[in-house]
Every structure is written in C-alpha cells, then in structure tokens.
Amino acid sequence: MTGTALKRIAPQLLALAALVGLVSLFYPGFLSVSVNDGRLVGPAIDVLKRSAPVAILAVGMTLVIATRGIDLSVGATMAICGAVAAYAVSAGTGLPVALALAIGAGLLAGLWNGVLVALVGVQPFVATLILMTAGRGIAQLITEGRILTFTDPAFAFVGSGTLWGLPFPAWLWLALAVLTALVMRRTALGMLVESIGINRRASALAGVNAVVLLIAVYMAMGFCAALAGLVVTADIRGADANNAGLWLELDAILAVVIGGNSLLGGRFSIAASVIGALIIQTITIGIRLAGFPSEYNLVIKAVLVVVILVLQSPRIAAEWRYWRDEARRKREAEGKGTP
Known part of the structure; x- marks a missing residue:
C-alpha cells in the first residue's frame, strides 16, 4: 500500500484504534486471543467473523456509491440468495450447484437494478427500493414462509468453518x-467508475460506456449480496427469509460513509469502507461486552457513530489543519524573534 493510500485511510485507522482502546477500558480482555482446537478465539476474532456480511456488502456498495448511486435491495437479495442455496442443498443438488444458483440469483438481481438505473433511467433509490420491497416476498415464496434448514457440513463451513486458524x-x-x-487500482476500472460518479455525461462524451459500466457495478453489488447471504445462511444452517440481511443495507451504507467515501460519488476507497465495517462491528460487540443494557445499545451505537463521523468530517479536518498551521507559524515567529 502506498503512502498516499495509507494517508487516505489514516483517520479510519485512528478511529478504529481509539474505539478498540475505549472498549478495552470497559472490557480489558477485548484484545486477548487464545487457541482452541486449532482455532483462534477471542472478542477480536469474533469481530473479524461477524464483520463479514457488512464488510462484503460494503465492498460492492462502495462501487455503487462511487457512481453516485445507492442500493437499498442488498438485504432482500441476501434473503433470496440464501433461500435459493438452502433450497438447492435440501433438494440434493450438491454444494457447487447450490452456490452457483445463489450467485446467479445475486447477479440477476444486480442486473435488474442496473437495467432500471442505466437503461430505463430510474433513480437508484427508487429502482433498488422496488427489489427491496419485493425481494423478501420472493424469498418467502422459495422457503414457503418457513425457516428452511439444511444439514450439509460443507455448506455450513462457509459460515462457521475455520481456515488456518481464522x-x-x-x-x-x-x-x-x-x-x-x-482490480480497481491496477486497471483503469477504478478511474472509469469514479468518472461516472463525478460527471456521467462528460465521461460518456470522453468515450466511457457508462451504461455497461453501471450495469456491471450493480451486478457486482448483487454478487457481493449473494456472498453475504451465503455466509449468513450457512452460519445459522437455515434460510430465514424474514430476517436474513434485515437492515444490513443501512449498515453497509454507513460503513462506506464512515470510511470517508462521499455519497455524491467520485473517489472511493475499498480499504476505508471495510475499516468502516470493522468499526461498526466493534461498536456492536464492544457495547455488549461492556455490559450496557440492551435497551441502550442502539442509542450508544448511534452516538459513537455520530462522534466518529464528526471527527472525520472535512470541516473539522480543515479546522484542525488551520490551527495546526497557525501554531506552527507562531512557533516559527517566536523562534525568529529570539535574540
């Protein structure tokens, strides 16, 4: 990672470090890690595991938001893909076929959203709201309104397995x-995605096929939603159409925003977004470990998120740079005035 990239995510890393320190004050064993049956266990490892659905969604959401879009349907898409996978495994199709069908369902959902946004011209908020509304109904039709369970250990490994200790x-x-x-930084794709978010008409005049790229971005989001749905479904060994991915679209958007990515599109950072996902999960687990009453969890989480966003805001950063430069100039002036 280059120095510029590290500087870009420095505020997010500092926020995460400060949050870990704060949680450790209330729960000193937060960073303790032990080995149990060849697996690393501990609250910090739990954060890495439980961050998976939001972090996966945040990767795709970062690309969508970079194009000045939004995807509210990712939670419903997770439910659909989880239902498809569980149904296929229960029907005896085998894990590879079940995974392929689930990922195909996610890509199809992304294609639907992408066509509505790029070809039909529907606003992203409205276009994805359609699938958000209908998606859980589709998932319930697949599961017949019940939690569809399975016993395939290979599928369960996706959500609760261990590889090399993690x-x-x-x-x-x-x-x-x-x-x-x-892929985004070693090829021109990242720059093309950013160009659409900055000015879609200008990028089209410059030769960028904005329609194809927008559809591809929403399909990538659908792919990420499918992966997240597989993780959630495999973890509980069942497809819950009502609760799988419920409100996770909001956490994914919040992770992207905490990562410092603008909702107005343009420049983006995948690393900053996944750090945002870690921050969200650290807050969630930290509040529980600290022993705060469950009724206050959402309020405390909201307050901490607001504080983090305010500290990372461009205006606060500009004020900090101003006072820092003023202090430096004052020291230099005092140094020159010393006989």
Whole structure:
C-alpha cells in the first residue's frame, strides 16, 4: 500500500484504534486471543467473523456509491440468495450447484437494478427500493414462509468453518476486499467508475460506456449480496427469509460513509469502507461486552457513530489543519524573534 493510500485511510485507522482502546477500558480482555482446537478465539476474532456480511456488502456498495448511486435491495437479495442455496442443498443438488444458483440469483438481481438505473433511467433509490420491497416476498415464496434448514457440513463451513486458524468468513471478506481493490487500482476500472460518479455525461462524451459500466457495478453489488447471504445462511444452517440481511443495507451504507467515501460519488476507497465495517462491528460487540443494557445499545451505537463521523468530517479536518498551521507559524515567529 502506498503512502498516499495509507494517508487516505489514516483517520479510519485512528478511529478504529481509539474505539478498540475505549472498549478495552470497559472490557480489558477485548484484545486477548487464545487457541482452541486449532482455532483462534477471542472478542477480536469474533469481530473479524461477524464483520463479514457488512464488510462484503460494503465492498460492492462502495462501487455503487462511487457512481453516485445507492442500493437499498442488498438485504432482500441476501434473503433470496440464501433461500435459493438452502433450497438447492435440501433438494440434493450438491454444494457447487447450490452456490452457483445463489450467485446467479445475486447477479440477476444486480442486473435488474442496473437495467432500471442505466437503461430505463430510474433513480437508484427508487429502482433498488422496488427489489427491496419485493425481494423478501420472493424469498418467502422459495422457503414457503418457513425457516428452511439444511444439514450439509460443507455448506455450513462457509459460515462457521475455520481456515488456518481464522474463521472462514473473515478470509472471505479479506480476499474479496483485496481482490476488488487490486482490480480497481491496477486497471483503469477504478478511474472509469469514479468518472461516472463525478460527471456521467462528460465521461460518456470522453468515450466511457457508462451504461455497461453501471450495469456491471450493480451486478457486482448483487454478487457481493449473494456472498453475504451465503455466509449468513450457512452460519445459522437455515434460510430465514424474514430476517436474513434485515437492515444490513443501512449498515453497509454507513460503513462506506464512515470510511470517508462521499455519497455524491467520485473517489472511493475499498480499504476505508471495510475499516468502516470493522468499526461498526466493534461498536456492536464492544457495547455488549461492556455490559450496557440492551435497551441502550442502539442509542450508544448511534452516538459513537455520530462522534466518529464528526471527527472525520472535512470541516473539522480543515479546522484542525488551520490551527495546526497557525501554531506552527507562531512557533516559527517566536523562534525568529529570539535574540
């Protein structure tokens, strides 16, 4: 990672470090890690595992928001894909076929959203709200209104397995984030996505096929939603059409915003978004470990998120730079005036 990239995510890393320190004050064992049956266990490892659905969604949501779009349907898409996978496994199709069908369902959902936004010209908020509304109904039709369980251990491994000591979901979101960041920054794709978000008409005049790229971005979001749905479904060994991915679209958007990415599109950072997902999960688990009453959890979480966003805001950063430069100039002036 270059120095510029590190500087870009420095505020998010500092916020995460400060949050970990705050949680450790209330729960000193937060960073303790032990080995149990060849697996690393501890609250910090739990954060890495439980962050998986939001972190995976945040990767795709970052690309969508970079194009000045939004996707409210990712939670419903998770429910659909989880239902498809569980139904296929229960029907005896085998895990590879079940995974392929679930990912195909996610890509199809992304294609639907992308066509509405890029070809039909529907506002992203409205276009994805359609699938958000209908998606859970589709998932309930697949599961026949019940929690569809399965016993396939290979599928369960996706949500609760361990690979090289770490939970498999943690490896999954880490690999997805790294691969996506490499593709976006080592090729021209990242610049093209940013150009659409900055000015779609100008990018089209410059030769960028905005329609194809927008559809591809929403399909990538659908792919990420499918992966997240598989993780959630495999973790509980069942497809819950009512609750799978419920409100996770909001956490994914929040992770992108905490990562410092603008909702107005343009420049983006995958690394900053997944750090935002870690911040959200650290807050959630930290509040529980600190022993605060469950009634206050959402309020405390909201307050902490607001504080983090305010501290990361461009205006606060500009004020900090101003006072820092003023202090430096004052020291230099005092130094020159010393006989």
